[in-house]
Amino acid sequence: MTVPTTTASRTLATSLGVTSVGLGLSELVAPDGVARMAGVVPTDRARKVLRLLGVRECGHGLAILLGSRRLVWTRVVGDVLDVALLAAALTGPGADRRRGAVAMGVLSVIGAADVWAAKQALNGDL
Numbered sequence: 001m002t003v004p005t006t007t008a009s010r011t012l013a014t015s016l017g018v019t020s021v022g023l024g025l026s027e028l029v030a031p032d033g034v035a036r037m038a039g040v041v042p043t044d045r046a047r048k049v050l051r052l053l054g055v056r057e058c059g060h061g062l063a064i065l066l067g068s069r070r071l072v073w074t075r076v077v078g079d080v081l082d083v084a085l086l087a088a089a090l091t092g093p094g095a096d097r098r099r100g101a102v103a104m105g106v107l108s109v110i111g112a113a114d115v116w117a118a119k120q121a122l123n124g125d126l
Helices: 005-029 031-037 044-066 069-089 097-122
Strands: none
Touching: 005 031, 005 044, 005 069, 005 097, 031 044, 031 097, 044 069, 069 097
């Protein structure tokens, strides 16, 4: 038995929306832990940036869950910003580049899922 592409696409978009809300809340509540997990030194600046990213991430999730699945495109833009900010943070002193490399890999996989879901939205499958 196969699942229709439309159903699978909707499920992925919903999952990405829930993931956004969860990640955003973790960035808001525990920015130090998120920073360390990504290999970033948890400075005041890093905490502020992560909290802002948390607000953005919650916004992405709520937009996808409460609005159009086509808003998955907002996550794609956010992924680009996340990669750029992480790359910049990993050049600083004290950064754990191994953890950063793992975080970049995770961002790449999530980004690929976001792009796939966004393309499905363009095709009208969401």
